[in-house]
Amino acid sequence: MTNKSEKPLILIIDDEEALRDGCRQVLEKCGYAVLTAEQGIEGINLAREHVPDMAFVDLKMPNISGMEIIEILSRDIPDIVLVMITGFATIVSAVEAMQKGAYDYLPKPFNPDQLRALTKRGLDHRNLKIETRKLREEKDQMEKNFITFVSHEMRSPLVVIRQYIEALNEIAGDRFDKDVREIIERCRKRIQSLEEMVEHWLDISRIENGTLAQQKVSLSLASIISRSVEEMTPICRKRGISLETNIPKKLPQITGDAESLVRVFTNIIGNATKYTPGEGKITVSAQHDEYYTTASIADTGMGISPDKLSLIFEPFFRCGGKNEKHSGSGLGLTFCKKIMESHKGCIAVSSKEGEGTTFVLTFPAQINPARKASGAIS
Numbered sequence: 231m232t233n234k235s236e237k238p239l240i241l242i243i244d245d246e247e248a249l250r251d252g253c254r255q256v257l258e259k260c261g262y263a264v265l266t267a268e269q270g271i272e273g274i275n276l277a278r279e280h281v282p283d284m285a286f287v288d289l290k291m292p293n294i295s296g297m298e299i300i301e302i303l304s305r306d307i308p309d310i311v312l313v314m315i316t317g318f319a320t321i322v323s324a325v326e327a328m329q330k331g332a333y334d335y336l337p338k339p340f341n342p343d344q345l346r347a348l349t350k351r352g353l354d355h356r357n358l359k360i361e362t363r364k365l366r367e368e369k370d371q372m373e374k375n376f377i378t379f380v381s382h383e384m385r386s387p388l389v390v391i392r393q394y395i396e397a398l399n400e401i402a403g404d405r406f407d408k409d410v411r412e413i414i415e416r417c418r419k420r421i422q423s424l425e426e427m428v429e430h431w432l433d434i435s436r437i438e439n440g441t442l443a444q445q446k447v448s449l450s451l452a453s454i455i456s457r458s459v460e461e462m463t464p465i466c467r468k469r470g471i472s473l474e475t476n477i478p479k480k481l482p483q484i485t486g487d488a489e490s491l492v493r494v495f496t497n498i499i500g501n502a503t504k505y506t507p508g509e510g511k512i513t514v515s516a517q518h519d520e521y522y523t524t525a526s527i528a529d530t531g532m533g534i535s536p537d538k539l540s541l542i543f544e545p546f547f548r549c550g551g552k553n554e555k556h557s558g559s560g561l562g563l564t565f566c567k568k569i570m571e572s573h574k575g576c577i578a579v580s581s582k583e584g585e586g587t588t589f590v591l592t593f594p595a596q597i598n599p600a601r602k603a604s605g606a607i608s
Contacts, residue, residue, distance in 0.1 A: 243273030304331025458495035470508035
C-alpha cells in the first residue's frame with residue numbers, strides 16, 4: 231500500500247511517547263499526515279506498508295538501532311527522506327547516519343520551529359530529487375527516440391545519396407574538370423562521415439540496450455591486439471608512422487566479445503594516426519597482474535590540452551580546433567568507453583601537449599573458481 235493522500239506523510243519512530251505526541255501535534259498543525267511507532271520493527275513495517283515521504287528516526291532504540299533502521303529504510307524506500315533524532319549529537323554519529331542514507335540529523339532537545347523547518351527542507355529536497363530523476367528519465371527517452379529516428383529516417387536516404395554520387399562519378403569519368411571532380415569527392419566524404427555517425431549512434435544504442443557484444447567468451451587479448459595492429463598497419467605505413475607492439479608471451483585470457491574489442495583498438499589507433507606526424511610512433515603494449523590485464527596505446531603526436539582531456543569521451547566532442555583537418559563522427563571514443571564498461575573494464579587517458587597521448591584499457595582478470603572459493607579475490 232502506498233500513500234495516496236495529497237498530504238505529505240511523515241513517520242516518527244521514537245520510544246519516547248512525549249516526543250512522538252509532540253511531533254505529531256506540531257506536524258499535523260502544519261498540514262502533514264503523521265504516523266508514529268514506538269519500536270523500530272513496528273516503524274519499519276509501517277514504512278513498508280504506507281511508504282511515507284519522510285521519517286524521523288531516534289538513534290537510541292531498543293532491539294534495533296536507529297542506524298540499522300535508516301539503513302533498511304533507505305534501501306527499501308529510495309525516495310524517503312530520513313532524519314536521525316539524537317541526544318548524542320556528535321559529528322561522528324551524524325556522518326555515520328548520512329553515510330547510511332540519512333538526509334540530516336536533529337539534536338535533542340529541539341523546538342517546534344526547528345522541526346517544522348527541517349521537515350519543509352527535507353520535503354523540498356525529496357521533491358527536487360524526484361523531479362530531477364523524472365527529467366533525467368525524459369532526457370534518456372528523448373535520446374532513445376532520437377536514435378530510433380536516425381536509424382529509420384536517415385540511414386536509408388544516406389545510402390541512396392552515396393550510391394547516386396558513386397554512380398555520377400562512374401558515369402562522368404574524365405568528362406568533368408578537376409574542380410568538379412573535387413566537389414564530388416568532398417560530397418562523397420561528407421556522406422561517408424554521416425553514415426559513420428549513424429552507425430556509431432546505432433552501436434551505442436545497442437550497447438545500452440544490451441544487444442551489442444552479448445556473447446562474451448574467453449579470448450586472447452594478444453590476438454585482439456594482433457588483429458587490430460594488422461588492420462591498421464597499412465594506414466600507418468602510408469602516413470609514415472611506426473606502429474610497434476610490446477606484448478608479453480604469456481598474457482592471461484580475458485572475457486569479452488572479440489569483434490567489438492577489435493573495433494575499440496582500431497578506433498584508438500586510428501585516432502592516433504590522425505594526430506601523429508610522419509616519422510612518429512604508436513606503441514601498443516600490455517601487462518598484467520593478479521587482478522587486472524591492461525593494454526596501452528601510446529603515440530608521439532600533438533597531444534591533448536588539459537581543458538579538453540576530460541571531455542574526449544563525451545558524444546560529438548573532437549580534440550582538434552577550428553583548423554582541424556581530420557573528419558570523424560565524434561562518437562568513436564564514446565563507443566570505446568561504453569564497450570569497455572560493458573566488459574566490466576574501464577578506459578583512461580593521459581596526455582601532454584606536443585609529446586603525445588596514452589590510452590589505457592583495463593580488463594578484470596578471469597576468476598579461477600578455486601581461487602574465488604579460497605578468498606584470493608573478493
